[in-house]
Amino acid sequence: MSTVQLAAARLAAARLAPARSLLRCHSARLSSTAAAAPPSSYRVVVVGGGAAGLAVSSTLSEKLGANEVAVVEPSEVHYQQPLFTFVGGGLKSFKDAQRPTADVIAPQAKWIRQAAAALDPAQNTVTLADGTRVGYEYLVVAAGIELDFGAVKGLEAAIGRDGVASNYSPMYVQKTFEFLQAVRGGNALFTMPATPIKCAGAPQKIAYLADELFREKGIRDRVSIGYYTALGKIFAIDKYAAAMDAVARSRGIGVHLLHDLVAVDGPARRATFKVLGSGPAAGETVTVPYEFLHVTPPMRAPGFISRSALANAAGFVDVNQHTLQHARFPNVYALGDCSSLPTSKTAAAAAAQARVLKHNLLRQIRGAAAADAAPAAEYDGYTSCPLVTGKHKLVLAEFSGYTGQPHETFFFNQANEHAFSYWLTADVLPAIYWRSMLKGTWSGPAAIRKVANPTGSG
């Protein structure tokens, strides 16, 4: 099949999708000329059953019917990762943050219990880890972002022992509280890498919880807390950066900008940072001894995505930032941490993206009549980062990553530490996550904002 014919086939799947049987014929025709037909095929395949993938697949499987939607997800356990900060800080149990995947995946969806190993959008297939192929008419990619502990010299050997922990991994999140409790004095270091990461506030949140813990134990004067970030400011959005600078100052936490963790010597308990930027020390390295080290590892797009035709230059799924439709393959969408969307990667962002994606994909599936009846939905870059600063204190950052402006839900100044914001994040949002977001019925606080703070101003 020529490139032109393939492009025409893709357009057929994308634009002329009203009749399912027609598309099934199309798939068969594609397969017979190019490769053997995949043993199974679905109207929609969702790769990844995390926060974003389940928010999308629940609604789609309900609307499209049983076994029309398949979810490719290898993990038997689903983690509510926003709770990991609380687990690491000793405020929630690890059990609170997990459920069996079987309990959270929509009953009408077909769960394929494997990892995707390759994506072939020209053939409309996903290859699984065991080599079998799964066909689709529409693909949604929601496979998250990969932790890359190996990118820091010595880190793979050091993590999980001798005072080195990370809230970012279910394997090491419980180590954070265990090692924090063992601290008697010395340096407690918290790092933030130069790569894109999920929840860009989490690297510093745990520093505030550690500060509070050390104060409660009466050892704060014996512990020096340092936040080492590869970035040039403490938080991307000016309003919240000013608030967090003030919080760090008031707690006596040293903020070291443009310091990128490059090596960890576990047995000697020493962390080495490279100084970034263009200042007099740029390019030099600084080695700091520690008693406790919380690492936020560098992250990258999953390899099976970055190797595929769906990736942009940075390896993430190359989608239109408003419609979430792929830039070159119109029957492909992506959302959440694996997408190219230029906003902060959070579950809050994924919830808002899920609403837009579902609207636009269903509109496309239903064809021209639906397209005439309703305009395409557009994502505005909304995201939220609840910056926990203590047991009952939290700065509730809400903003658009597209405009860099606050987009707050409530009428009070959310840059101030509030007990209400803490309660919302620690107790209300986790329940919403299990009961509503994963079932596809929570798409963020827009409706509340309309009443509580109609302009969204911060």
Ligand SMILES: Cc1cc2nc3c(=O)[nH]c(=O)nc-3n(C[C@H](O)[C@H](O)[C@H](O)COP(=O)(O)OP(=O)(O)OC[C@H]3O[C@@H](n4cnc5c(N)ncnc54)[C@H](O)[C@@H]3O)c2cc1C
């Ligand atoms: C410590 C920490 C604190 C956080 N705090 C907050 C917060 O306060 N607020 C907030 O909104 N967000 C927070 N987040 C971020 C939030 O958890 C993520 O942004 C969100 O989970 C993204 O959803 P996702 O579906 O894109 O990725 P994930 O939820 O990570 O899901 C990706 C899924 O894809 C699966 N997968 C991976 N590879 C493959 C493959 N090859 N084939 C098939 N499936 C695959 C994985 O098993 C996983 O189930 C935090 C994250 C962490 C780690």
